[in-house]
Amino acid sequence: MDTLNADPDATGDGDDHRPRQVVSGHFVPVTPTPLAEPEYVTHSSTFFKELGLSDELALNEKFRHVFSGDLSAAHGPMRQVGWATGYALSIYGTEYTQQCPFGTGNGYGDGRAISVFEGIINGQRWEMQLKGGGPTPYCRGADGRAVLRSSVREFLAQEYMQALGVPTSRSLTLYVSKSETVTRPWYSQDSHSIDPDILVDNPVAISTRVAPSFLRVGQLELFARRARSDAHPRALEELRMIVSHLIEREYKSDIDQTLSFADQLVELAKLFRQRLTTLVANWLRVGYCQGNFNSDNCAAGGFTLDYGPFGFCEIFDPWFQPWTGGGKHFSFFNQPVAAEANYHMFWQSVRPLLAEDAESLEHFDQVCHGFAEAMQGQIQTMWAAKLGLPEFNPELFKELMQLITQSEVDYTIFFRELSHIPDDISVLKKSFYSKTSQQLDEQWQSWLKSWRDLVINAGNSTEISTKMKQTNPKYAWREWLIVPAYQQAMQGDYT
Structure with a gap:
């Protein structure tokens, strides 16, 4: 919130919970919507230990208030307002805008995820984000809530993947409301239907997921699209700021800060390629399938980010797809191809920042063109190890x-x-x-x-x-x- 631009049209107090177009700025200040009667479900004692936090903290009343959406208990340097971010959507390298209610792409982003904390703990920077924290301007008319069912799955999956040595966002806490429910489509008992066939009332939950940042390829894409269309006078500058922010948050220890910005971008391309190819090889190693690997579900830090429709392959099937809406293009063995499409969008988004430097641009392009070969190398190394x-x-x-x-x-x-x-x-x-x-x-x-x-x-x-x-x-x-x-x-x- 100190180094990036807030949306100039945002409210000062964070009361910004209705769908609207956001046309500039890197984030929208927004207050979470607290859970009614929050109750402790679980916390990751493993992760608490890594952070140097006491297990009793998860049961502390003020802590529970903050991490179930009530920021009134927060005091400086924390703020009583969080932030939500916009991003663009592309599927297999094709840009989409119709998912946004305005048909422009200016209303697509964190519809129910609100970050509330960023800090350096034991030398490592972490951002903490409430998933299910209530509506934001990007909610597209939805209720901004997460249900207990999906929250339990994500909570467990993040810590399971961490234990298997797969780069991932982490789970901090999970709280549920004792009185608030939302209605969701689901399946009747013993249903054979592909699509949900009934509506079910679900308890509302907020899980806190943690990562060095929640920057996605789709976020870089949004700023690149704005720069390309000259959406506003500072569009190219905002693209440069978000890419610098990515280097600061995710690659600071790996990129020499004394290099020129152009050289840093070439290093960024190499490092992201290395992380993304390693990540997907790890997914195949453990049988994980990210059922909807769009650019907006692809962490620019190269770790598993979005546990939306996901699953693990039980009976071996190269075309395994855990999501009924996923199709073969996001199936188990197609994940390397989906990753390449996302990397291509990253390359296309960052490229305008090198327009003035022909030599660096050539190096940058070479890194991108080597993706398929690097991916194949990682996968073959993984199969040899298995x-x-x-x-x-x-x-x-x-x-x-x-x-x-x-x-x-x-x-x-x-x-x-x-x-x-x-x-x-x-x-x-x-x-x-x-x-x-x-x-x-x-x-x-x-x-x-x-x-x-x-x-x-x-x-x-x-x-x-x-x-x-x-x-x-x-x-x-x-x-x-x-x-x-x-x-x-x-x-x-x-x-």
Whole structure:
């Protein structure tokens, strides 16, 4: 709020809760809408410990007020007003504006997410954001609330991904209202419908998610679009400010601040490419599918940001898609292509800032053009690690993909069992969902022998097995374990 521009049309007191067009500025000062009768559900004791916070704090009355949307308990240097940001939407490199109620793209952004805190703790900068904190000018006419069901899923997913070594936003706290509910479309018991078929009253919740910043590729895109159309006199300057802010918040320790701005942008392109390709390789490693990987769901800091429609692959399926509205383009194995489209939008957005520097622009373009190759390299390195091999073996991998698809293999259990380096397929069969023929078993045994020979020739098999176990998680996210957790929470049982 000190280094970027507030929307000049915003109110001073943050009472700005109706949909409207926001045509300039980096953020809108807005007050969260407090939960009625907030009740503690849970907090991440792991993350509290990392931040040096006492577990008792989550039960402190003033703390609960602030993190359930009532900023009246906050005192300086915190402010009693938070901030929401606008961003643009592009899907696979195609720009969209019709999601915005005004058809201009000036009403699309944080509709129910309001940041309330930014601070440096143990040398690391964190921004804390209330998800479900009430409507903002970007709410598009919605109620600005999150329900307990999705809040529980996001809370658990963030900390689970962190534990698996996947870069992610983090979970701080989760509070629920004892009296406020909202109506949402959902599924009737044993429904086979693709789309929700009933309306259900849900308890309202606010989860606090935490990251070094919540800057998205879609945010850079918004300012680039404004600069391109000359939307207002300071449009190009605001683009430069948001990109400088991104470097300050997410890349400060990796980019030499004494470099020229143009050289910093080339470094930014390299580092973001490295982080994004590593991230997507990690998603494939653990079976995660980001069911809606648009540019506005792509963190410019290169971590998992938006746990909207997401899921984890159980039966191996390269086209696994957890969201009924997602389509094949955001399916499990298509995530690298979606990432490349988002990176392209990042490149296109930052590029105008290099217009005066032909040499730096050429370097910048080269980094972008190398994305597909860098992505392929990361994915091949990941598959080699999952298989305990010193390098990627295309033939062995291709045969494995055919076998695990034919045998309907449980993705997590299979690779965990393989990590024990078995000499017979009987051990692997505990991960098969379907009965296999003798012919398929023989193909499996032949593959296993070829793979084992490569592993044993590569070095100490005990050490390789240990490394494989650090790559291939033992425990998977299972929707049938998560659903009872949030159903019980909706009944007031938070255990």
